[in-house]
Amino acid sequence: MARSASICKGKLSPGVQGMRAEPAEMILAMAGRQPQEEPSSVTAHLIAQAKAGDTRAFERLMMRYERHIYRLALRLLGHQEDAQDATQEVFLRLYKHLSRLDEKRELVPWLYRVAVNVCHDLVRRRQRNTMVSLGDVDVDALTESMKTEWRAELAQQRRILAEGLKTLSQNERAAVVLRDIEGLSTEDVARILGSSTSTVRSHLSRARVKLKRFVDRVREGRT
Secondary structure, three states, X not given: OHHHHHHOOOOOOOOOOOOOOOHHHHHHHHHOOOOOOOOHHHHHHHHHHHHOXXXXXXXXXXXXXXXXXXXXXXXXXXXXXXXXXHHHHHHHHHHHHHHHOOOOOOOHHHHHHHHHHHHHHHHHHHOOOOOOOOOOOOXXXXXXXXXXXXXXXXXXXXXXXXXXXXXXXHHXXXXXXXXXXXXXXXXXXXXXXXXXXXXXXXXXXXXXXHHHHHHHHHHOOOX
């Protein structure tokens, strides 16, 4: 397994309006990104090559998804070093699990499920209560031509969202990050969290109401 450890080792690449919008839209806008769809045919090809022993194919898989996993871990854990550790552990588990992967199935839900479990393990092991900090959220979507005020406003909204996420329970936080920020379907979120879709919808409903109230209080200067 030394080979897998060496493959997964090294530096990971870390990867607005409408505060009055509907809660789910508000959360996505404040996160400053739109979810991207997985190019499944390319991924399936890379998985097949990696299963055949092509280490470069596995490295390409890491490059394709490590930023997404790091960003998710950072939102759930709130610490850069912990997020990096979690990301490395996710891809180490992917390497160990390669032979059992079905390249016909989408990889992202599997990676997210493993990432959530790894993050929960870290939280339990280190007994941390604070899980979210978006200070280093990926800003690749922002262009060089963006005005300074717009960037400042977006940064402020991310800080507000980060503080709002801290008010949620662990299950509410995971559900809203996966569904409203990462853009997964309710069914995928349920599979990742090992819950029913009705439970996920319940977590989402409570989380969105709490976040909306928190943002409103911030806007009114009551926090």
